[in-house]
Every structure is written in structure tokens, then in C-alpha cells.
């Protein structure tokens with residue numbers, strides 16, 4: 001066994017880590033637009049060529065906006081998936097039922113939190129930022145896949161939020177305190193979700209042949225490519241928002257170079273940081289060493 005947790009231990013840890021939205025985003029609190037929102041490890045706006053310091057900060061804020069909406073979007077498919085997974089076994093193990101329902105309830109709280117942060121962002125930013133979606137269409141596309149593939153995507157997402165918080169601590173860069181607190185509090189609850197997802201992946205992989213596991217991995221990669229297409233579109237929307245906010249039209253070459261650099265930054269934020277997380281890799285290795293090797297082969301393209 002490569003881990004020592006179970007539904008009961010995660011439930012106990014969740015109760016200790018739980019917080020209220022008002023603790024993180026009090027009434028009347030405003031984002032500080034003189035500071036960056038996302039750590040440089042995710043935003044990579046400091047390395048964006050051809051932009052002034054002020055334009056880099058605006059792009060960092062736009063990346064912060066994107067972070068809020070993309071998380072809102074992925075949490076909208078995590079919530080129904082977890083409920084569907086819990087539903088058939090409501091008469092089973094009490095700790096399992098309570099842990100999964102608590103997981104779903106926390107994701108509903110996160111959706112609400114990300115929406116409230118989004119509203120505060122719009123209060124202060126002053127111009128329009130485009131968003132991919134709608135979330136229901138993304139959720140429908142993801143959820144039509146093999147449940148093991150979806151559970152692996154969700155496991156990847158939960159562990160990647162751990163890397164995001166670690167990045168924000170290691171590489172503070174004088175971040176806006178509210179945004180930093182968002183990353184921290186999300187990390188606190190997601191740490192328990194990642195463990196529950198591990199148990200869900202193990203349950204869904206149990207009894208499957210190696211060929212069936214590889215087929216689920218094909219679908220995991222298919223979902224990854226679908227999300228990557230969305231990230232490419234979102235990168236373009238981010239650059240549109242940058243031009244609108246700064247009033248400066250980028251020339252064609254500048255825009256192409258920035259789009260390439262930023263698309264890679266989004267890939268790292270939402271794909272690479274999950275695929276390479278040591279705990280995600282450990283779960284893959286436990287269900288199939290071949291699966292681990294396949295992901296190790298493609299991950300560098302998203303880092």
C-alpha cells in the first residue's frame with residue numbers, strides 16, 4: 001500500500017480543515033490591483049517579452065481572472081461526478097457516504113467562492129475579460145467519458161491545487177493577500193479531496209484488466225486534449241482582454257510570441273502541474289506502471 005488513509009481518517013481531517021467563505025472573502029473586502037494575483041510559477045507573466053512592467057501586471061490580473069473562471073468550470077463537473085459516485089452506495093459504509101457528501105458540499109462551496117471572487121474582480125478591473133465555456137457544455141463533454149478516466153482527471157486537478165499553493169508560498173512576489181488566501185484555503189480542503197479521489201480511482205480500477213486500464217488512460221488523455229484546446233482559446237481571450245485593458249494593439253509577431261508563451265503557462269497551470277505531481281504519479285503507478293510511463297512520456301509537453 002502506498003498510502004495510509006481511508007474514508008474515516010479523511011473525514012476527520014476535513015472537519016479540522018473546514019472554513020467559511022466569509023473567513024476568506026469578508027464583506028467589503030477588495031482585491032488590491034497594485035499587486036499581482038497569481039504566483040509567477042503559474043502566471044509566467046514576468047517572462048512575457050515585449051510588455052512593460054505595468055502591462056505584465058495587467059496580464060497577471062487577467063490570468064488571475066482566468067484562474068477563477070477555469071476553477072469554477074472544472075468544479076462544475078467534479079460536483080455531479082462525486083454525487084453520482086456516492087449515490088449507488090448510500091446504504092454502505094457510513095464514513096464513506098459522509099466523506100463523499102462532504103466532498104461534494106465543499107466543491108459546491110468552492111464554486112460559490114470562485115464566483116464571489118470573480119464578482120470582486122469585475123468590481124475593480126474596469127474592462128471586459130472573455131471566458132471559455134459555458135461550464136455545462138464542458139461538464140457534459142468531460143462526463144461522457146469512462147468514469148475511471150474522469151476520476152483520474154479529477155485526481156490530477158485536486159493534486160495540482162497543492163502545487164499551486166506551494167508555488168504561491170515559495171514564490172510570493174508580494175501577491176494580493178485575498179488571492180493568496182484563496183489559494184491557501186482551497187489547498188487546505190483539496191488536500192482531503194485528493195485523498196478521496198485516490199480511493200475513488202482505486203475502487204474504479206479494481207478488477208479491470210490492463211487493457212481496460214489503458215483504455216481509460218486513452219480517455220484521460222482525450223479529456224486532456226479537449227481541455228488543452230480550451231486553454232488555447234482562453235489564451236487568445238486573455239490577450240484580447242490585455243489589449244482592451246491597456247488600449248495597446250499588439251502587432252502580429254508580438255501577439256503570436258506572447259500567445260505561445262502564455263499557452264504554455266496555462267498548460268503548466270492546469271495540465272502539467274497535475275500530471276507530474278508525485279502523488280498523482282504514485283496512484284498511476286499503483287494501478288498500472290505502464291500508465292505511469294505513458295503519462296511521463298507526454299507530460300513534458302505541458303510543463
Ligand SMILES: [Fe+2]
Pocket residue numbers: 075106107110186190
Ligand atoms: Fe475545489
Ligand SMILES: [Fe+2]
Pocket residue numbers: 078107158189190193194
Ligand atoms: Fe476538490
